[in-house]
Structure formats: C-alpha cells, structure tokens
Amino acid sequence: MERITKEQIRHVANLARLELKEEEIAHFGEQLDDIIDAAEQLNELSTDNVEPTSHVIDVRNVMREDKTKPSLSNEDAMRNVPETEKGQVRVPSVLE
Amino acid sequence: MEAFDYSLKELHEQLVNKETTIEKLVRQSFDRIKEVDEKVGAFLTLDEENAIARAKDLDKQLENGELDEGNILFGLPVGIKDNMVTKGLRTTAASKILENFVPVHDATVVEKLRDAGTVTVGKLNMDEFAMGSSNENSAYKIVHNPWHLDYVPGGSSGGSAAAVAAREVPFALGSDTGGSVRQPASYCGVVGLKPTYGRVSRFGLIAFASSLDQIGPMTTSVEDNAYVLQKIAGHDERDSTSAHVEVPDYLAALTGEVKGLRIGVPKEYLGEGVSEGVREKVVEALEVLKELGAEWEEVSIPHAKYSLSAYYMLASSEASSNLARFDGIRYGVRHTGDNLIDTYKKSRSEGFGDEVKRRIMLGTFALSSGYYDAYYLKAQKVRTLIKQDFEDLFLKYDVIIGPTAPTTAFKLGEAVDDPMTMYVNDILTNQINLAGVPAISVPCGLSEGLPVGLQIIGKHFDEATVFRVAHAYEQATEHHLEKPQFKGGADS
Numbered sequence: 001m002e003r004i005t006k007e008q009i010r011h012v013a014n015l016a017r018l019e020l021k022e023e024e025i026a027h028f029g030e031q032l033d034d035i036i037d038a039a040e041q042l043n044e045l046s047t048d049n050v051e052p053t054s055h056v057i058d059v060r061n062v063m064r065e066d067k068t069k070p071s072l073s074n075e076d077a078m079r080n081v082p083e084t085e086k087g088q089v090r091v092p093s094v095l096e
Numbered sequence: 097m098e099a100f101d102y103s104l105k106e107l108h109e110q111l112v113n114k115e116t117t118i119e120k121l122v123r124q125s126f127d128r129i130k131e132v133d134e135k136v137g138a139f140l141t142l143d144e145e146n147a148i149a150r151a152k153d154l155d156k157q158l159e160n161g162e163l164d165e166g167n168i169l170f171g172l173p174v175g176i177k178d179n180m181v182t183k184g185l186r187t188t189a190a191s192k193i194l195e196n197f198v199p200v201h202d203a204t205v206v207e208k209l210r211d212a213g214t215v216t217v218g219k220l221n222m223d224e225f226a227m228g229s230s231n232e233n234s235a236y237k238i239v240h241n242p243w244h245l246d247y248v249p250g251g252s253s254g255g256s257a258a259a260v261a262a263r264e265v266p267f268a269l270g271s272d273t274g275g276s277v278r279q280p281a282s283y284c285g286v287v288g289l290k291p292t293y294g295r296v297s298r299f300g301l302i303a304f305a306s307s308l309d310q311i312g313p314m315t316t317s318v319e320d321n322a323y324v325l326q327k328i329a330g331h332d333e334r335d336s337t338s339a340h341v342e343v344p345d346y347l348a349a350l351t352g353e354v355k356g357l358r359i360g361v362p363k364e365y366l367g368e369g370v371s372e373g374v375r376e377k378v379v380e381a382l383e384v385l386k387e388l389g390a391e392w393e394e395v396s397i398p399h400a401k402y403s404l405s406a407y408y409m410l411a412s413s414e415a416s417s418n419l420a421r422f423d424g425i426r427y428g429v430r431h432t433g434d435n436l437i438d439t440y441k442k443s444r445s446e447g448f449g450d451e452v453k454r455r456i457m458l459g460t461f462a463l464s465s466g467y468y469d470a471y472y473l474k475a476q477k478v479r480t481l482i483k484q485d486f487e488d489l490f491l492k493y494d495v496i497i498g499p500t501a502p503t504t505a506f507k508l509g510e511a512v513d514d515p516m517t518m519y520v521n522d523i524l525t526n527q528i529n530l531a532g533v534p535a536i537s538v539p540c541g542l543s544e545g546l547p548v549g550l551q552i553i554g555k556h557f558d559e560a561t562v563f564r565v566a567h568a569y570e571q572a573t574e575h576h577l578e579k580p581q582f583k584g585g586a587d588s
Contacts, residue, residue: 004461016416016460017423017437018453019445028457031515035458038516039405042474045481052476053483055307055337056532057294057556062336076200080427091425094436 003033099124100263101579104320107266108168111158118158118171118215122151125173125217129264135585137239138249138259140178141186142218147173150215157213168323170213175259175268178219179226179302180311182206185216189302190234191224193428193447203300204335205269205311205328212327220268221255224449225419226276226304228252229521232512233451240508241284243546245585247505250280250521256314257284261580267315267324273304274407275501275525277312278537282500282549285539285578287321287566288314290525292557293532294339296325297332305414306337308407308529317576318538318567322346325559341557349560350567355389357565358493364400365498365524365551373543374499381540381550382497384572385565392497395489399481403527406482408519409462409475410530415452416459422447454515479530486531490555495565499524500537500549524551534559538566539575545583 009029013020020028074087083090099121102110110116126144133139154171157163163170176182179189181199183206188194202210209216223233231239231254239254241247242262249258253270257280260268270277272290281288289312296311303309313324329343361382366375382392424430424443431442448456462471489496501521511517528535533556537549550569554562570576 008461009457012457012461012464015464016456017420017440017444018448018456019441020453024453028454031454032458032461034516035408036461036471039409039471039475042402042405042409042478045399045402045478047474047477047481050477050480052473053479054476055293056483056530057292057337057339059294059337064333072200079200080197082424082428082430089426092432092434092436092439 003036004029098263099128100266103317104168104172104266104315104323107172108170111171112163112165118154119148119151121171122147122173122215122217125265129217132262132582133264135240135245135582136242136258136262136264137237138221138255138262138264139175139218140188140190140221140236140255143185143216147215147217154213154215167212169209169327172214172267173217173265174209174214175218175220175256175265176206176216177222177253177256177268177270179222179271180206180269181300181302182216182219185219187219189225190222190236191447191449191452192235193422193443195429197427201300204297204332206300208328217265220259223252223254224452225302225415226252226271226273227415227451227455229275229279229518230511231255231280232508233449235449238508240585241505242580242582243285243505244583246507247546247584248283248508250283250501250505252276253314254280257281257286257288260284260286260314260316267313267320269311270314271301271309271311272529273308274411274522274529277314278525278535278549278551279501279521281314281537283505283547285547285580286314286316287318287536287538287576288312289321289325289536289559290528290534291325291329291559292534294337294341295534295557295559296328297335297338299332299334303418305411306418307414308411318536318563318570319347319350321536322350322563339557344560346560346563349564351564352568352571354385354565354568357390357495359385359390359392360395360489360493360496361392362397362400362496362498363394364397369502369520369523370499371503371543374501374503374548377541377543377548378499378550381569385569388568388572395493397485397489397527399478399485400527402478403482403530404519404523406475406478407522407526407530408458409471410479412455412459413462413472414459416456416463419452419456482527483531486533494561496553498551500551501525504543504546504548528553532556534562536562536566538570539578540573541575542578
C-alpha cells in the first residue's frame with residue numbers, strides 16, 4: 001500500500017488535465033495503488049532480451065502521395081464546436 | 097415466431113419472395129424496441145423517422161428489380177454500438193462529454209453496411225468509451241440482461257449483445273478491446289466475433305486502445321456472423337493499421353467438417369477462477385467436437401496469468417493518450433473556466449465518469465517520467481511473450497478453445513466500484529487482443545438459467561477456420577436456438 005502518494009495523484013491528475021476533489025484523490029489513490037500493486041507481478045518475468053510489442057501485425061510506415069482531396073467544409077467542421085466566431089473556434093484566453 | 101427469430105438469409109429470402117418488405121422489417125424492429133427496450137435499456141438513440149424513410153426508398157429499389165441476390169444484408173435493420181460515428185446521428189460513446197455530438201461523417205464500417213443496403217435503427221448503449229465489463233459505466237442508463245433482468249449483460253458492448261438477444265435487431269456491431277464483444281455475447285447467449293487486429297477498419301471508431309481495438313459482428317448464429325464480417329472486412333486507406341490481406345469467402349468455410357482438426361485446450365482456461373458450471377459446459381462442447389472427428393488435448397499458455405496486468409497497463413496508457421482529444425474545444429460539452437487549461441480540466445472532470453477517469457489516471461501514471469520503463473515498457477515486453485505463446489501453440493494446433501468468461505453473468509451492482517474484481521472478467525479474453533488473433537464466442541448451454549459462451553481462437557487472419565469450427569459445433573447442438581425469457585426485473 002501507499003505506493004502512490006496523494007502528491008503524486010495530484011501531479012498525475014494535472015498531467016491528465018483532470019480536476020479531482022479531495023475525496024476522489026483518496027479514493028482513486030487507493031484503487032490505483034491496488035492496480036499497480038497487482039502489476040508488480042510482471043516483475044517476476046525476466047524481459048531483458050525481449051523486444052516490446054506495440055503492434056501485433058507487421059505495420060510499417062504507410063505513405064501516400066501528398067495530394068489534396070475533398071475534405072469537410074468549414075460549416076461541417078465547425079458544426080460541433082461549442083463556441084465559434086466568424087467560422088473559427090473561440091477559446092478562453094491562453095495568455096494572461 | 098418473432099420477426100427476428102429468422103436467420104439473415106431467411107429474412108433475405110422473405111424479401112426476395114415478397115413475403116415481407118423492408119419497411120415492415122424496420123417497423124418490426126421499432127415495435128420490438130418499444131415492447132421490450134424499457135426493460136432492457138439497449139438503445140441510447142433511435143433514428144425512426146430516417147430509418148423508415150430509407151426503408152421505403154430501398155423497397156422502391158426492390159420493386160424496380162435492383163436487388164443483388166447475393167447481398168444477404170440488403171434491407172435488413174441493424175444496431176450500431178455508440179462508439180462508431182454515424183453521420184447526422186448523435187454518437188456519445190455513452191459519455192456525458194459527447195452528449196451533444198452529431199458526427200459529420202460515417203465510420204468505414206457504417207459506410208460499408210449502408211452501401212450493402214442495411215438500415216440503421218439506432219445507437220446501442222455501452223460502457224462509457226468502451227471501458228467496462230458490465231455496461232454499468234454508461235453515463236445514461238444501465239443495460240439489463242434479457243435472460244434475467246437483475247443481471248448484467250456484460251460489457252462493454254452490452255447494448256449490442258442485449259439488443260440481439262432480445263431480438264430487437266437481427267444483428268449489431270460491437271467493438272472489442274479486451275473482450276468487449278465476446279464477453280457480453282457470452283453473457284447474453286449470442287454469437288460475437290473479435291476479428292484479427294487489422295481485419296476491419298477502425299476509421300470512425302472512437303478510439304480506446306488503438307493497438308487492441310477491433311470492431312466485430314454480434315448475431316444469433318455463426319452463419320449470420322460470417323455474412324456480416326464478409327461485408328465489413330478489408331483494407332481501408334483511412335486506417336493505416338488495417339491489413340492488406342485478402343478477405344476469403346467466409347460462407348464457403350461453413351462446411352460442417354472438423355475431422356482431424358487439432359484443438360489445444362489451455363489448462364489455464366479451465367483452472368482456478370473458472371466456475372464449475374462454465375467448465376462443465378465447455379468440456380461438453382469439446383466432447384461434441386470430438387464426436388465430430390476433431391482431436392483435442394490439454395496445452396499451456398505459460399504467460400496467461402500475466403495478461404491481465406499487462407493488458408490494463410497498455411490499454412489504460414493508450415486510453416490516456418487517445419482521450420486527450422476530449423477537451424471541450426472542438427466538439428463535445430464545454431465547461432468554461434478562467435483560462436484555457438482550466439476549461440480543459442472543467443470540461444473533462446464534468447464530462448468523464450469514474451472508470452474513465454481511473455483509467456486515464458492509471459495510463460498517465462504508467463507513461464509519466466520515471467515510471468515509463470517500469471510499467472508501460474515492461475507490459476509491452478510481456479505482450480511479446482504472450483503473443484509468442486500463441487504463435488507456438490498455433491504451430492501444432494488449428495484452434496485453441498476454452499470458455500469466453502470465467503463465470504456466467506453476475507448481478508447488477510455486485511462489482512461496480514471494485515475495479516480489480518471487475519477486471520477479472522476479461523481474464524480469458526484480453527490476452528487474445530494482446531496477441532491480435534481472432535476469436536469468437538458461441539453459446540454452449542445454460543448454467544443455472546444463464547448462458548455460457550465457448551471461445552474459439554484462431555491464427556492471425558484465419559477467421560475462416562474459427563467460423564468453420566464454431567458453425568460445425570453450433571449445427572451439432574441446439575444451444576443457439578434457446579431464447580431469453582426476461583426473468584426478474586421490478587415485476588418479480
């Protein structure tokens with residue numbers, strides 16, 4: 001237990017752009033501790049000479065010609081944007 | 097008989113022989129949904145008006161003799177899991193953050209089905225962003241198992257499995273990252289396939305774990321399943337991980353012949369944690385296959401016990417990255433804060449449910465500086481060992497068989513806030529995603545009134561053999577003909 005401190009949970013939440021309440025920090029902290037504790041089991045295995053698998057089938061870089069094709073209209077692209085202005089995405093200020 | 101007690105081929109013949117019309121079939125689907133879905137909760141969004149208009153159009157094509165008789169799916173109603181985008185039809189992935197999201201394009205599978213002439217009746221409930229094994233993580237409503245309404249339908253494609261089991265639609269699409277098609281198929285007594293990774297395009301599938309996700313058909317028979325895979329499989333230039341591998345004639349594979357077939361049965365799949373009722377049904381199924389001329393022997397998947405941890409590390413890591421796009425800026429629900437970062441945080445914290453937050457946190461942790469090698473890279477290396485276990489077995493065996501899930505469906509509410517207990521549901525399915533091989537779940541009987549699923553696993557891109565074995569077994573038994581009785585619920 002206590003593999004992960006509350007401070008770490010706050011740090012990870014910030015990286016993940018999540019705002020957690022105090023009770024969530026405690027609750028998730030305990031649960032993540034359990035999950036990570038179980039994952040320690042993987043250390044039983046020696047994997048020094050094992051290549052990692054990121055994709056199970058042989059996938060190489062897939063290239064295509066850099067040609068323009070029909071794409072979404074501005075109207076369609078903006079259809080789901082919560083706040084727009086003159087056909088653009090409106091966001092809160094980035095710089096103070 | 098109910099409208100959808102018929103096979104897809106029989107429904108097609110009814111259309112060809114003018115015993116029914118597409119409009120009638122589509123209306124029958126909506127009638128059935130109105131009759132039972134209040135109890136089942138399989139659908140999140142219905143598209144009745146458009147579906148009936150499309151049915152009328154397709155009926156006109158039929159009248160004009162524009163029917164390709166080889167195209168079995170023409171005019172048939174279908175339900176789509178709500179993590180596949182449908183142009184003009186709300187797609188939420190069962191999350192609050194996409195409550196108002198109306199896609200501007202179709203997923204490739206949706207486009208392919210539409211080109212085949214199917215009629216989408218609506219979008220199916222699921223665990224939020226496909227994260228869950230009970231469908232209790234939907235932000236909107238839970239799904240009840242049609243066999244017994246007090247039990248979970250499984251997840252994350254619980255709505256798809258329940259809708260097919262309850263005969264609300266003759267077939268549906270689900271998606272499977274760690275068992276999300278097969279486990280609910282098992283719990284609801286239907287047929288569910290996870291194809292080989294790369295067999296079906298993922299374009300337009302809202303990504304959970306991109307190296308594991310596959311879309312698969314959910315049906316009431318193996319033959320129906322083969323018809324659907326035939327239509328949705330194949331390379332797609334919009335998904336560069338979809339494979340350039342020829343799609344064979346899956347229907348031609350359904351020969352009923354399994355003489356001399358070599359079956360490996362991993363001892364880990366019938367060992368500790370697997371309930372007696374499930375074990376019994378699986379052993380009975382193996383005896384059926386033996387009588388049909390197949391041979392089976394016990395084998396081992398040495399790294400099987402490590403798959404659960406490796407899977408949750410990898411799937412959560414990929415999820416934390418994939419779900420970064422949901423920030424309330426370009427689509428979805430925005431909760432405005434004091435500045436941009438604050439807006440991201442508010443939108444995501446209001447928009448995501450607990451299980452999604454938990455997995456994003458786990459994945460972000462596993463990928464964070466100082467922990468990457470110990471958790472993420474370690475899990476990727478263990479993935480290699482698990483994949484090798486399967487490759488070794490397939491040198492000697494044609495298929496690997498075991499149960500789909502260690503138990504039958506459990507009661508609603510039993511495991512909802514206990515992640516480790518919930519995760520164990522995937523223990524027999526998630527290693528198949530890690531290895532990338534195809535696997536199907538077919539009904540193999542009831543244990544205490546609830547369905548048990550038999551899992552048949554094949555070599556990479558060898559869905560044909562998986563179908564052949566599943567079909568031979570199904571034709572020799574009558575388990576797939578048993579239907580749910582909607583026991584339990586508030587009335588009981």
